[in-house]
Amino acid sequence: MKTVSPISLKRYSNSSQISLKSWADQLNNYLAVAAYLHSILNFFFIFLSSWWTEVQMGPPDPILGVTEAFKRDTNPKKMNLGVGAYRDDQGKPFVLSCVRKAEAQIAAKKLDKEYLPIGGLAEFSKACSQLALGPDNEVLKSGRSITIQTISGTGSLRVGANFVSRFHNASRDVYLPKPSWGNHTPIFRDAGMQLKAYSYYDPKTCGFDFKGALHDISKIPEKSVIVLHACAHNPTGVDPRPEQWKEMAALIKKRNLLVFFDMAYQGFASGDIDRDAWAVRDFIEQGHNILLSQSFAKNMGLYGERVGGFTVVCKDVEEAKRVESQLKILIRPIYSNPPMNGARIASTILNTPELYKEWLVEVKDMADRIITMREMFVSNLKKEGSTHNWQHVTEQIGMFCFTGLKPEQVERLIKEFSIYMTKDGRISVAGVTSANVGYLAHAIHAVTK
Amino acid sequence: EGWILELISFLSFFFFFLLACYFLCFRFFLSSWWTEVQMGPPDPILGVTEAFKRDTNSKKMNLGVGAYRDDNGKPYVLSCVRKAEALIASKMLDKEYLPIGGLGDFNKACAELALGPDSEVLKSKRSITVQTISGTGSLRIGANFLSRFHTVARDVYLPKPSWGNHTPIFRDAGMQLKAYRYYDPATCGFDFTGALDDVSKIPEHSVIMLHACAHNPTGVDPRPEQWKELSAVIKKRKLLVFFDMAYQGFASGDIDRDAWAVRYFLEQGHNVLLSQSFAKNMGLYGERVGGFTVVCADAEEAKRVESQLKILIRPIYSNPPMNGARIASTILSTPELRSTWLEEVKGMADRIIKMREMLVTNLKKEGSTHNWQHVIDQIGMFCFTGLKPEQVERLTKEFSVYMTKDGRISVAGVTSGNVGYLAHAIHQVTK
Numbered sequence: 001m002k003t004v005s006p007i008s009l010k011r012y013s014n015s016s017q018i019s020l021k022s023w024a025d026q027l028n029n030y031l032a033v034a035a036y037l038h039s040i041l042n043f044f045f046i047f048l049s050s051w052w053t054e055v056q057m058g059p060p061d062p063i064l065g066v067t068e069a070f071k072r073d074t075n076p077k078k079m080n081l082g083v084g085a086y087r088d089d090q091g092k093p094f095v096l097s098c099v100r101k102a103e104a105q106i107a108a109k110k111l112d113k114e115y116l117p118i119g120g121l122a123e124f125s126k127a128c129s130q131l132a133l134g135p136d137n138e139v140l141k142s143g144r145s146i147t148i149q150t151i152s153g154t155g156s157l158r159v160g161a162n163f164v165s166r167f168h169n170a171s172r173d174v175y176l177p178k179p180s181w182g183n184h185t186p187i188f189r190d191a192g193m194q195l196k197a198y199s200y201y202d203p204k205t206c207g208f209d210f211k212g213a214l215h216d217i218s219k220i221p222e223k224s225v226i227v228l229h230a231c232a233h234n235p236t237g238v239d240p241r242p243e244q245w246k247e248m249a250a251l252i253k254k255r256n257l258l259v260f261f262d263m264a265y266q267g268f269a270s271g272d273i274d275r276d277a278w279a280v281r282d283f284i285e286q287g288h289n290i291l292l293s294q295s296f297a298k299n300m301g302l303y304g305e306r307v308g309g310f311t312v313v314c315k316d317v318e319e320a321k322r323v324e325s326q327l328k329i330l331i332r333p334i335y336s337n338p339p340m341n342g343a344r345i346a347s348t349i350l351n352t353p354e355l356y357k358e359w360l361v362e363v364k365d366m367a368d369r370i371i372t373m374r375e376m377f378v379s380n381l382k383k384e385g386s387t388h389n390w391q392h393v394t395e396q397i398g399m400f401c402f403t404g405l406k407p408e409q410v411e412r413l414i415k416e417f418s419i420y421m422t423k424d425g426r427i428s429v430a431g432v433t434s435a436n437v438g439y440l441a442h443a444i445h446a447v448t449k
Numbered sequence: 450e451g452w453i454l455e456l457i458s459f460l461s462f463f464f465f466f467l468l469a470c471y472f473l474c475f476r477f478f479l480s481s482w483w484t485e486v487q488m489g490p491p492d493p494i495l496g497v498t499e500a501f502k503r504d505t506n507s508k509k510m511n512l513g514v515g516a517y518r519d520d521n522g523k524p525y526v527l528s529c530v531r532k533a534e535a536l537i538a539s540k541m542l543d544k545e546y547l548p549i550g551g552l553g554d555f556n557k558a559c560a561e562l563a564l565g566p567d568s569e570v571l572k573s574k575r576s577i578t579v580q581t582i583s584g585t586g587s588l589r590i591g592a593n594f595l596s597r598f599h600t601v602a603r604d605v606y607l608p609k610p611s612w613g614n615h616t617p618i619f620r621d622a623g624m625q626l627k628a629y630r631y632y633d634p635a636t637c638g639f640d641f642t643g644a645l646d647d648v649s650k651i652p653e654h655s656v657i658m659l660h661a662c663a664h665n666p667t668g669v670d671p672r673p674e675q676w677k678e679l680s681a682v683i684k685k686r687k688l689l690v691f692f693d694m695a696y697q698g699f700a701s702g703d704i705d706r707d708a709w710a711v712r713y714f715l716e717q718g719h720n721v722l723l724s725q726s727f728a729k730n731m732g733l734y735g736e737r738v739g740g741f742t743v744v745c746a747d748a749e750e751a752k753r754v755e756s757q758l759k760i761l762i763r764p765i766y767s768n769p770p771m772n773g774a775r776i777a778s779t780i781l782s783t784p785e786l787r788s789t790w791l792e793e794v795k796g797m798a799d800r801i802i803k804m805r806e807m808l809v810t811n812l813k814k815e816g817s818t819h820n821w822q823h824v825i826d827q828i829g830m831f832c833f834t835g836l837k838p839e840q841v842e843r844l845t846k847e848f849s850v851y852m853t854k855d856g857r858i859s860v861a862g863v864t865s866g867n868v869g870y871l872a873h874a875i876h877q878v879t880k
Binding site for chain 1: 534549757759769
């Protein structure tokens with residue numbers, strides 16, 4: 001706003017103009033003053049102005065909310081069964097001894113901290129894909145796949161989601177099992193995909209709704225993406241049996257769907273890394289050129305180090321090279337290159353025979369403790385006098401168990417017994433110990449009898 | 450006749466054989482999802498390193514690398530880093546997930562380092578700092594946050610030129626890229642009038658990206674009085690300031706001096722976004738340590754912003770890597786380690802400055818009559834030599850001196866052992 005100087009104001013006020021002009025001049029004067037005031041207010045406005053006034057408080061993470069409430073609880077018998085991290089039989093976090101040994105080896109080498117390549121540590125990526133596919137896999141021999149290091153399982157899924165969003169133009173739809181890990185939805189949605197679902201869990205049996213799954217899958221439009229949990233389904237713990245996997249593989253091939261495997265628990269589910277990878281390997285044998293996300297958070301206890309891999313199985317080496325180049329272009333503007341520490345540890349373990357053997361023993365121990373807790377849980381429930389069928393607790397596999405408890409019962413468990421779990425009745429069996437399994441059984445019997 | 454039957458059975462077998470082949474091929478063809486995926490162009494900077502590796506010339510120099518090298522041309526792990534690692538190892542800590550926003554102690558120390566411990570912003574708790582995957586991760590989180598919540602404008606203004614990766618970071622996040630004048634090729638210095646002119650025309654509420662210190666790739670920084678004028682114009686235009694500070698301490702050797710522009714802007718009332726990296730100043734490159742800060746109107750707003758940052762981060766990588774953050778946090782909050790660090794970062798900055806001076810001295814000794822003042826005036830790891838693509842080509846082919854096509858050299862790759870050779874080579878292609 002152009003300001004009028006006092007001198008020109010005077011000039012105008014002294015002249016004998018027609019009334020309309022002097023009215024306009026007065027208006028001009030007022031506007032000039034207003035302009036001064038405006039610029040002064042503007043100055044203050046900058047201090048008062050905020051860029052983020054419209055930003056709403058977001059809802060707290062449902063799982064972290066459980067842990068936060070648990071921390072506030074003063075009951076000495078409290079149990080945190082929300083945590084998706086393994087605990088030993090004293091309820092303490094467990095760092096594997098093969099990990100400690102690998103760390104010592106790495107420290108002794110006094111390695112530098114230079115950037116990894118965009119696709120990560122090559123020895124890690126190679127060992128990672130060999131672990132999943134098996135070292136004699138035709139895919140690896142022919143070089144027709146590409147595996148890159150990622151920021152654990154989440155990072156792997158997101159890179160995959162972004163890749164699919166950018167290059168899988170045939171379809172925008174990603175089909176998740178119902179239910180699936182909570183974070184799958186925002187991962188694919190934020191990457192620009194549309195979420196859909198296929199039947200998976202049967203609340204009546206607390207088991208696999210095989211018929212429902214086949215029925216839904218048979219209706220999925222061709223070339224859609226279908227997410228499959230390779231083993232230890234999260235959150236239900238319900239896995240298809242091998243014959244069921246075979247039927248699904250055939251149907252999925254018939255429907256011409258793009259398979260995206262999420263394998264976050266290899267070794268952790270049954271205690272046997274090859275058995276847990278069976279579905280992935282079978283699908284590849286059946287000719288599915290899959291996408292695969294792997295995580296070493298649980299099976300190597302490397303949670304906060306963020307170690308994972310993303311694999312694309314391609315038609316041939318040439319296609320794998322093209323895909324690799326595009327993955328790098330995608331990753332560079334997200335985080336440039338992945339963190340080195342965890343990948344070095346995992347690579348050392350996978351590539352050093354004694355450490356690898358030790359790892360297999362330790363991962364089996366973790367899986368066995370979980371299985372033992374499931375069994376003790378059920379036997380304690382029977383001892384309490386529960387007449388319900390708790391078969392599903394021992395049939396389900398992996399870290400989580402879908403108890404079948406209803407939200408009101410979960411509420412009571414939290415309020416009356418200080419036992420914390422997510423509202424869907426999911427417990428982390430990893431949080432159960434021989435010392436507290438009796439209390440847990442007692443509490444669950446109390447709210448279900 | 451028998452032969453007709455034989456012929457028919459042969460033909461039908463042959464037909465089925467062809468059918469089987471067809472289905473096999475058809476299935477094979479169907480099983481490729483990625484036929485349309487093109488081979489992407491190689492990364493321009495990594496391409497330099499790859500060509501360098503293949504070169505067999507014993508005098509070869511890699512001046513593309515954006516990583517510090519000591520005077521023997523070797524990667525350098527800071528001694529304070531080694532000490533911090535030993536401290537951490539002895540504690541036998543677990544590897545439980547960090548919170549989504551990262552290590553609390555790290556975030557606090559990271560913000561204090563940038564803003565200064567007496568910052569009014571920190572005292573009033575009106576900012577939120579989250580741990581990120583180094584500088585790139587920080588910029589991308591910021592870009593995603595802007596894309597989702599800064600709905601009044603889609604435009605991000607970068608200086609011309611800027612770090613190559615800025616463009617895809619903001620573009621992939623959904624923002625539009627624009628530019629303001631910055632580098633003056635005529636002077637190999639700051640185009641102050643051009644910058645002011647362009648900035649004064651930027652539409653209100655747009656995002657403007659500023660390199661806090663040691664501009665990448667030019668090494669050209671505004672002087673304090675120039676920063677002051679920029680701040681005033683930016684405030685007048687009501688722009689949202691996004692600072693990229695990847696070299697705090699590494700530019701001048703003094704962490705407070707390098708953070709001066711950021712702190713000045715905050716004093717002037719700009720509520721900035723800030724990306725920090727510890728890749729260079731702590732040599733933590735591959736550990737991926739960084740921070741992203743949003744300065745808000747008040748503590749309540751900071752809480753809302755924090756909640757949304759977590760919702761944004763969770764489906765990208767859930768929570769950040771712990772190792773590098775533990776190292777950085779240990780260094781920043783352990784007095785002896787912190788003072789060692791300050792010395793070491795000054796040592797790195799000083800070596801870079803010395804190499805700049807030696808390069809110019811050697812060029813003069815070679816008999817070069819060009820004005821190489823800009824090599825000393827520029828600051829930080831990089832130097833925009835002013836060399837043209839054809840000259841860069843010659844340097845690579847005839848002298849095995851590798852740099853990016855824009856004539857940018859990483860001074861970190863220069864040593865007292867090879868600065869003479871470099872001066873000689875540059876003189877040859879410019880005389």
